[in-house]
Amino acid sequence: MSSHGVAVSPFKQPRAVWAVAFACVVSFMGIGLVDPILASLRDKLHATPAQVELLFTSYLVVTAVAMLVTGWVSSRIGAKRTLITGLALIVVFAALAGASGGIDGIVGFRAGWGLGNALFIATSLAVIVGSASGGFAGAIVLYETALGIGIAAGPLLGGVLGNVSWRAPFFGVSVLMGIALIATVFLLPKTPTPERKESITEPIKALRHRALATTSVVGLLYNWGFFTLLGYSPFLMGISSPIKLGLVFCAWGVLVAIFAVFGAPWLKARFGTATTLYGNFVLMAADLAVIGIWPDNPTTVIVAVIVAGIFIGVNNTLVTTAVMSIAPVERPVASATYGFVRFIGGGLAPFVAGKLVEHFNAHVPFVLGAGTVLVAAIVLSSVHRALAAADRGEIAQPERTELDRVEHAEELQVAAGIGGES
Known part of the structure; x- marks a missing residue:
């Protein structure tokens, strides 16, 4: 809101914000880009579904682990240089994935892609929040808009280019990220190096705060269901055409x-x-259960996957907003912590789904995904009061450990002139 109480549109932004938002769109394309070509990769590279699912696992697990160092890097070289580094890594590794000769090479280069993605994603959210007009809520809407467009466009681009060659989607992302890199270099003003250098252990230490730890676990459980659907459902649709899969x-x-x-x-x-x-998690669990009950009915799977977009869209915005609102730490640290935990779930789920199908059947991974999403709703209920307080605009207070209490007591003593230097 403005000072006069007039709402500011989240889409009226400086050019620098649009440059970063465009890069976000292309970055998020990478999430669904490989969906339309999974079957092609399996057939043309003679790989098992579990091996193909490693394209998600290597990408997202490396993204998760690298989230832990994004703040440490950004606080030393500045946000703009961190963004540029991340974008450059994506350009290079996406191109290398396209030039690879086998599934193992693609999986390895997707891991390097994930490193660049982590540096970019964590920093881009902080840059948009810090630079966008319309305040924090408007910045989140803009960020989630970029995520949504990227997720929607990624499969379509992957389908169109994948119809030419399975290599083409990787080269396509490399080119688009190159454009985003140039736009970021020239349109984003130089960002100052933060005065405080972040410790590499801060994102892990932040998990001692119950509100952040709980919402991060919610993110992990929800992303398990999300990426089970995203990663394995293409094998159940009975569609061999990359373009048709891309359209779905x-x-x-x-x-x-x-x-x-x-x-x-x-x-x-x-x-x-x-x-x-709560309602959204229950509905998404039911949607995953439908696939788990009827995995051999391609029409049912296709409809269930498309409908899941409703629940995933709502969850993405509200869970991200909740984490950033109730976490009692700085937002870059909260973003890194949450990203680390949730992407672990997203990365492991597709590979586990492939293994479960190999050892059991296609029912099991989706029933498991439905269960994890239901558990997410239960875990979320433990921070209901904090979420309600955030909705009312109240500031979340840090939950203090014994060390925090000692430090806080010393701060009070210094402020009152009881202890420390005068």
């Missing part, structure tokens, strides 16, 4: 974008964050 996931991504930008704020205003998320 494009429809899914369009719903993700619409409900992230418009549905989530409306539902939050009407029902509150916690109640909306």
